[in-house]
Amino acid sequence: MFTGIIQAVGQISATEARGGDVRLHIRTGKLDLSDVLPGDSIAVSGVCLTAVDLPGDGFAADVSRETLSLTTLGSLAEGSPVNLEKALTLSTRLGGHLVSGHVDGIGRVAERHDDARSVRFSIDAPDALARYIAHKGSICVDGTSLTVNAVTGARFELNIVPHTLAETIMDTYGPGTSVNLEVDLIARYLERLILGEAAAKANAGGVTEELLRRSGFLS
Helix, strand or coil: CECCCCCEEEEEEEEEEECCEEEEEEECCCCCCCCCCCCCEEEECCEEEEEEECCCCEEEEEECHHHHHHCCHHHCCCCCEEEEEECCCCCCCCCCCCECCCCCEEEEEEEEEEECCEEEEEEECCHHHHHHCCCCCEEEECCEEEECCEEECCEEEEEECHHHHHHCCHHHCCCCCEEEEEECHHHHHHHHHHHHHHHHCCCCCCCCHHHHHHCCCCC
């Protein structure tokens, strides 16, 4: 688990093809690795990876074909910047929100414009994720915990303050940039709970107006 508070910006130092998947080598910059051991988890632009080697200036992690297909990691090249966060502990300040490091989909930056000292981004999420994105709710973008400022359909807006721009990779974003998205855990579990007994059925589908009516949520 993670908090979505980025601890350092790292850089891909090498990508190594291995039998159909990839081993990423990542320089971690200012990230303190003194308490990290092989087998520990580190979020790389929102993707939970397992450190398999710690050469001193960073770590290496294996990325499966599924992860490559469902995230932006497959498009990273040598020199690409990445957000980094070590797994939280029971004594960690929860400054963001609970983040699993399991990406739900890839979004794309639609617009970017300055707003005083902040920058506003509009991001298009996959249609299937729209129901989990709420005004003033939380969303994780490339591992960064952020508040949704507005939402219309599957497009949502973010207001990014100068500190976040300086401490993450968000200042590199422009129209067309692909980003990893993870929706709020609470929203996903709430949907499953509302399904009730229907959740056990293979063709349960999602929450519908008819289901809410039958369950007593609507009159």
